[in-house]
Amino acid sequence: MxxxxxxxxxxxxxxxxxxxxxxxxxxxxxxxxxxxxxxxVDVNVATQTATVSVTAGTLAQTIIDDISKTPKxxxxxxxxxxxxNRKRTRPK
Numbered sequence: 001m002x003x004x005x006x007x008x009x010x011x012x013x014x015x016x017x018x019x020x021x022x023x024x025x026x027x028x029x030x031x032x033x034x035x036x037x038x039x040x041v042d043v044n045v046a047t048q049t050a051t052v053s054v055t056a057g058t059l060a061q062t063i064i065d066d067i068s069k070t071p072k073x074x075x076x077x078x079x080x081x082x083x084x085n086r087k088r089t090r091p092k
Contacts, residue, residue, distance in 0.1 A: 008056035009039050012063060013080035019048045024073060031070040037062070049080060 019025060025043045028050060032041045040053040052063050060079050067077040 007039075009053045010056045010058060011051065011053045012060050014050045014052065014060075014063065014067065014077040015048065015080050016043070016050050016067060016075055016077045017048050018073075018075045019043065019045055019050075021045065024075065027073050028067060028070050028075060032063070032066060035066055050077065 016028070019028070022045060025045050029041050029043045032038050032050075032052060037055045037058045038052060039055065040051075042051045044050075050067065054063065064077045064079070067075050
């Protein structure tokens with residue numbers, strides 16, 4: 001019987017300039033954790049960013065759309081374009 005290896009993941013960093021408080025942080029984190037493709041999420045109020053690790057093959061636009069659908073809040077996100085925080089794909 002073949003053993004399955006680790007599931008490859010992709011990590012994206014998003015700018016979310018509308019994150020202003022811990023309530024926003026918690027709402028986005030909890031909402032993204034309900035998505036089956038999300039492996040890890042870290043929302044940072046101080047930097048107004050969300051770092052999201054997902055199953056490889058998940059498009060950044062899918063996550064952007066889901067951030068905008070966070071219940072009881074209005075958040076806009078965009079892919080962070082810093083050269084040191086590019087999309088990374090790795091086994092997890």
